[in-house]
Amino acid sequence: MQAGPKSNARPTRGRVVMLVDNGVHGDSRVQKAARSAADAGWEVVLLGIRNARSESDNWWIGGAEVRLLRVPKPLHRLPRDYSRSLRRPLAYASTTKAAYRVQEIKAWQADLYERRVRAQAQGGGVPAAVGRAAQLPSRAAATALARWVRLRSGETRRLRKAQTDPEALFSRLPVRFWQSLLGNRSWRRLDPGLWDFELAFRSAIDELKPDIIHANDFRMLGVGARAMLRARAAGRKTKLVWDAHEFVGGITGRADNPRWLPAQIAYTAEYAAYPDAVVTVSDTLAELLQETHDLPERPAVVLNAPMAPPAEADRDVPDLRALCGVDERTPVLVYAGAVNPSRGCQIMVEALPELPEVHVAFVTMNPNGDNQFSEALRSRAVELGVEDRVHLLPYVKHWQVVPFLSAADAGIIPIHHKPNHELALITKYLEYSHARLPIVVSDVKTMAQTARATGQGEVFTAEDLTDFVRAVRAVLADPERYRAAYDKPGLLEGWTWEAQARILDEVYSSLLGVPPAGGARTPSARRPEDERELAGTSR
Known part of the structure; x- marks a missing residue:
């Protein structure tokens, strides 16, 4: 790997340590922020988390160094995973233990049956009769124990169902108790797994002695x-920037653990007062954060906009239509980003019987094999008989996203109504825009308002298949009408990462009292094999 800036050398403008709670791959905002800060003269070290898909623990994004840390997570285990509950005393301590005991008894019974069959095969007579009689106590014990295990296993299932019900009395009482007793410190009891991030990151951060700590999203806020605080106790004037990607109170999808969301809200509330500056992804979210956390200043808005290709970028952009096996005349709808139920992607497959010539392409992380939601889309396509028109494609490098997507006929955002989905122009919206695609977007607040105002797309009622088909037909019938919106002066220029990077640089510069970077710098050259970036999505 090509050598980069030495992390123990004093930087020209200051050392920025960025923190993120993922493996960096797929997080375009973090990748772009790291690269652009390095290009602006900051020494940047990006600390992320090593996971099963990580190919390396260390690489470079332009002039920014990436280091992935191993994060053991023993504290992430819930108390219910290893302790008994008074709610159902007969339940096993864990579903794993229940499953083990059920299989253990089944194996014992299978073994007894095999021995009985063998005895029968040996013929009759006194010895066989004695052998069968000798098995009777074991068979009786196995039958009785199997009933006992089934009872306890059933109790375990019922207990887990109750424990994951946020409205259950014994789910609400512990949360209310710790909230009343500890206030914002209650996360320590409700989700002690947050300490696992602290214990994994703290030494690496302290060794780097940063001038600025850039904490991405809420989990890294407390770590940062x-x-x-440790740096200032040691006499350094380290500054903290919190990059809020979403509103914590609006997060959904953790119904299996009623303690989780109250813990994250308390954790964020405890540490929201510590940053020297806050940046976020939209004006709407900036206002909400300032109001919720009583911030002294409105957060700076840094959109997750596409960036221009770096100087060393690989210009050999994959051909989306070739990957789908279609020609220029075939209508292609594209969706780029994470695939899960709340993103509404299934409606694109469900609509295909009503759109007989249309193909859909899902550009997503791990499109095959280990993504259950992608596989669910594929299975539904088979059920509808449209599997030949559904294409699951891998991410491309983030600087290739826009030209890659531009081969499609329309960009789709079928996202469902969730609190955080209403707040911002998400990454794919801006990527579709720079690809000059007509956009079909559900009626979530910010994106629907923007599409109507600019005329760049059609809005449909979220989860309404008939209205989705109408919107798709409209943009396919007259695509140039929607593409013309991009000719409006200043529209796309304001939606570039270069414009956003200047805002971030101004935040850094003001914190350290140094002049902002004077114009664009020449990007730091790296060999293509040192670049491990992938296209990213907003969360």
């Missing part, structure tokens, strides 16, 4: 705040 404590690192900042």
